[in-house]
Amino acid sequence: MYPLPIIMIKTLSAHKQITFIEHIVDRAYVKAKLKLMLTKSVLQKQNFKEVIPLKLYPVNIDWIPGLPQRPYRAGVGLYEGVVMHQTAVPGDTAASERAYEAQHFNEAFVHEFIDPTQILQVANPAYLAYGAGKFANQRFVHLELCSAKTKEQFELSFDMWCERAAVHLAARKLGVSNAQPNGTGTLWGHFQVTQYLGGTNHTDPVDYLLQWGKTWDSVLERVLKHYESIMIGGVYTMKAEDANKLIAILSAIWSLLPNTESKDEIHRLANELRIASGQPTQ
Structure with missing residues (x-):
């Protein structure tokens, strides 16, 4: 579909x-x-x-049963931005990540996994997820990029990942702005949550992006491109x-x-x- x-x-x-x-x-x-x-x-x-x-890329919805349904700090559906994650699990897929998360969601879970074959939404984005510590979780949607095996797979999944960020931001007309030390901004990397908000110590997705010749600026540029395609012009x-x-x-x-x-x-x-x-x- x-x-x-x-x-x-x-x-x-x-x-x-x-x-x-x-x-x-x-x-x-x-x-x-x-x-x-x-x-x-x-x-x-x-x-x-x-x-x-x-x-837009199609989205497969397969929410994990039994997930907690807690509102964001501003209310149900009122997220303030998006956090971009990377699994750091070689050879994983969206389906394998969902299967693992279904057994461990009390420890952590995100809203969507993206691999070269599909966008898999595993949790309702109207409610918060346990993706990047208590400070970020109450504010942001969490999107997790799986590990690619080839350059072609990376480029496709990277574009899908960035488009999904743009779609969520566009749905709330939040704009695309980089995370800031004072806690503002609508597009965050997990590494920025660690630096600016705390509650976590992860540094993804920077190292993974570098493996394929991309930087965090590449993410900002691609998300903005998709956002403008949806909202502007x-x-x-x-x-x-x-x-x-x-x-x-x-x-x-x-x-x-x-x-x-x-x-x-x-x-x-x-x-x-x-x-x-x-x-x-x-």
Whole structure:
């Protein structure tokens, strides 16, 4: 399944859009598609000059059962930024990291693991995780990059990792700003949490990045690039009012579904609508 596409509109002189939602329910399994339909005739009438679909990497949601659900210090869903981690486990995958975390989440857990094959969300980002000590945990979403075996794998997973940071920051319209000694900033490396906030002693992801010719500045630049693609330069995002109407429809379908897999898919689609309309995920 692919997430709701975001439409980048270069020139726009009218505000009406045509949206179309299609639900296909096949017994216990749900296949859902969300489409923005803009025909040539509508484009001509509305004076659109160019429409460029902006596709995001798909996200697989497989939350670990039994995780604590504690709100951030500002409230449920009100994270203040993102902490970037790296596993430092050669040969690991998002799936293997989830399996380990499922057995040890009382010690530590993050929200997402990213490897070259998938983005795996293992914890609800509306609630805090145990990723970088008590000071950072109450404020930030945690994204963990798995270890690549080749340059090609690294470049792909690095881009996915940075895009996910941008998506979370864009969902709350937080901007992209480097961590500062006074505790401000929206994009943090685990090493900066150690330096500026305390409660942890990790130094990732700097050493891993250097292995592949990247630096922390490379992360900042790539996250900002993705953030601007989502938020700046004529990116069309759905109105919150329209998104919430569609979410209400999805919620009604969710209540009728018999299994967790189908309900998770509906929940994922609802979160894609929230992201497209600039609302925090749940």
